[in-house]
Amino acid sequence: MKNSIKVQRAIFDMTQADLAKAIGVSRQTINAMEKNKYVPSTVLSLKIAKLFKKPVEDIFFLEEDD
Amino acid sequence: MKNSIKVQRAIFDMTQADLAKAIGVSRQTINAMEKNKYVPSTVLSLKIAKLFKKPVEDIFFLEEDD
DNA sequence: TCTATATGTAAAGTTTCTTTTACTTTTGAT
DNA sequence: ATCAAAAGTAAAAGAAACTTTACATATAGA
Numbered sequence: 001m002k003n004s005i006k007v008q009r010a011i012f013d014m015t016q017a018d019l020a021k022a023i024g025v026s027r028q029t030i031n032a033m034e035k036n037k038y039v040p041s042t043v044l045s046l047k048i049a050k051l052f053k054k055p056v057e058d059i060f061f062l063e064e065d066d
Numbered sequence: 067m068k069n070s071i072k073v074q075r076a077i078f079d080m081t082q083a084d085l086a087k088a089i090g091v092s093r094q095t096i097n098a099m100e101k102n103k104y105v106p107s108t109v110l111s112l113k114i115a116k117l118f119k120k121p122v123e124d125i126f127f128l129e130e131d132d
Numbered sequence: 133t134c135t136a137t138a139t140g141t142a143a144a145g146t147t148t149c150t151t152t153t154a155c156t157t158t159t160g161a162t
Numbered sequence: 163a164t165c166a167a168a169a170g171t172a173a174a175a176g177a178a179a180c181t182t183t184a185c186a187t188a189t190a191g192a
Binding site: 001039040041042044045046047049052055057060061062066 | 110113
């Protein structure tokens, strides 16, 4: 799975720390997500999508191997 | 977080086992999700939403305590 | 250049997801 | 009422998410 969190952050002019605080996770969690270190929970993707006012599918994308 | 997987399954006339096989998880995982035993990963919610031809937000819903 | 802010990374630990196995209960059809 | 399929549940084990702490690197502005 990939995601466009970094781009969305840029649009909203938020740092990783800003986003982390906004959705209630650690900054490292945001960083790891952006670097595709792991797959976030559905609660996290729903929160992120809500914050960025976009459907989950516009931010998180399935890949071949998923 | 809540979800309407059971309803979607009914619409598509699928058993828990059918759905489990379709998205590549165990039947108990589907059952546990329906019974709100845990929060699935974003890969799972994307797969389920895709299968049911609905946005993730139409199947998984954030709650107060999320 | 110096400094502050932002990002990247890593290791250890805790929590949560997911599987496997296996058994019980419910439901629906005959 | 019986039988089979579906759903519910539970425990143990493994895998993955997420936190905390801590440090390294990058970037931009004064």
